[in-house]
Each structure stands twice: as C-alpha cells, then as structure tokens.
Amino acid sequence: MTAHRTFRRSYDSIQDIFEFTADAFARLRVDPALLRTIDLVVEELFTNMVKYSTMSDAAVRIDLTKVAGGVEVTLTDYDV
Numbered sequence: 001m002t003a004h005r006t007f008r009r010s011y012d013s014i015q016d017i018f019e020f021t022a023d024a025f026a027r028l029r030v031d032p033a034l035l036r037t038i039d040l041v042v043e044e045l046f047t048n049m050v051k052y053s054t055m056s057d058a059a060v061r062i063d064l065t066k067v068a069g070g071v072e073v074t075l076t077d078y079d080v
Helices: 011-028 032-052
Strands: 002-007 060-067 070-077
Touching: 002 011, 011 032, 011 060, 032 060, 032 070
Parallel strands: none
Antiparallel strands: 002 060, 060 070
C-alpha cells in the first residue's frame, strides 16, 4: 500500500509535507516511532531539491510505501 502526493518546490511546503507523512503513517499503519526520523530525512532531501534544483518549477512527488518493519520513501524531482 502506497500514499503519494506532490508538493510545490518551496521551503513553504515543509509543513504540508509533515502533515502528509503523519497522515500517511496513520493510514498505512506504519510504526509511529519512525515518523520523526522519516520527517528529518524527507525534509533534508526536499530542501536540497529546492536549494539546488533551481532550473525547475515542477512539483516534487513524495511516495510512502509500507514495507515489512517500516516504510520506504521515494522523492521524485522532475525536470532536472
């Protein structure tokens, strides 16, 4: 089972991303103890995309997939 959403390429999207991950964890029934770690990693990767991929205005897609013992996260950066 996977949850996904796209986010505007902006630092202002961080709070929306945190709301998405919290909601996805609840819907996918992922161990909530992992949420802080996942949020830290996703924030770091997303902010790097915003900072260094300045040639694109395309939204960034985030997928969270429940896997045995945790969650798999994929960030897709388009037009780079």
